[in-house]
Amino acid sequence: MKYSSKEIFTISNGISFLRFLLVIPLWFLLDNYESQSVRYITFALCVFAAATDMLDGYLARKLNQITEVGKIIDPLADKAAMAVIVIKLFLIGEISSFYFLTIIIRDLTIFIGGLFVAKKLGRVLPSNKLGKITVLFIGSVVLLILIGANRQSNFYLFIYYSSIILMFTSLFAYIYRAMEFIKKKKNESI
Numbered sequence: 001m002k003y004s005s006k007e008i009f010t011i012s013n014g015i016s017f018l019r020f021l022l023v024i025p026l027w028f029l030l031d032n033y034e035s036q037s038v039r040y041i042t043f044a045l046c047v048f049a050a051a052t053d054m055l056d057g058y059l060a061r062k063l064n065q066i067t068e069v070g071k072i073i074d075p076l077a078d079k080a081a082m083a084v085i086v087i088k089l090f091l092i093g094e095i096s097s098f099y100f101l102t103i104i105i106r107d108l109t110i111f112i113g114g115l116f117v118a119k120k121l122g123r124v125l126p127s128n129k130l131g132k133i134t135v136l137f138i139g140s141v142v143l144l145i146l147i148g149a150n151r152q153s154n155f156y157l158f159i160y161y162s163s164i165i166l167m168f169t170s171l172f173a174y175i176y177r178a179m180e181f182i183k184k185k186k187n188e189s190i
Contacts, residue, residue, distance in 0.1 A: 010067060011063060012060035012065050013054040013067065013070050013073055015052050016052075016053075016056050016070065017073060017077070019052045019081060020076065020080055022049050023081055023083075023136050025045065026045055026081060026084050026088075028084055029041060030036075030085065030089070038181070039147065039148070040146075040147070042146055050149055052141065053077075053078060056070075056074060071125075078135060081104075082107075082138065089142065089145060093103055095143055102168075106171045110131075114178075121185055125181060128165070128173070129170065130170045133166060134167055137166050143155055
């Protein structure tokens with residue numbers, strides 16, 4: 001797939017790329033996780049990343065800049081930032097192997113599946129609401145860990161277990177949706 005510079009160089013794609021660059025300071029900040037101020041700075045960067053995610057989506061729609069490139073770079077930036085934080089939190093023992101592997105396997109499956117679907121359809125499937133809600137819950141777990149929330153509280157446990165259920169649900173929904181799009185494309189070509 002070839003993309004024109006008009007499709008690549010949009011305001012919303014620039015914001016997504018900025019969010020992608022946040023992985024560098026996030027990685028190095030978490031080397032000093034035991035420092036409360038570092039955790040607060042990391043928390044603030046995560047909130048900033050979430051705000052830019054909403055902003056780039058809003059601007060893409062408002063300025064009519066929804067592009068195939070944007071459909072790739074936006075979720076890639078989200079996944080890269082989330083992956084860096086989750087990997088670091090796993091390495092320093094702040095999240096369990098189960099939670100870590102569930103996130104990584106889900107995201108890798110969706111990423112590899114997305115490449116396959118894009119090749120079959122000739123376009124990228126946009127993310128859906130269930131996927132966005134799932135990332136919101138995973139992000140909430142990460143933010144609660146960063147601010148040192150009580151992990152035995154009902155609120156934390158609700159967010160944590162909901163995120164696990166949503167990870168599995170959204171993965172199966174993505175697979176089903178991809179199969180439906182491929183089946184529809186195959187039927188159109190017959």
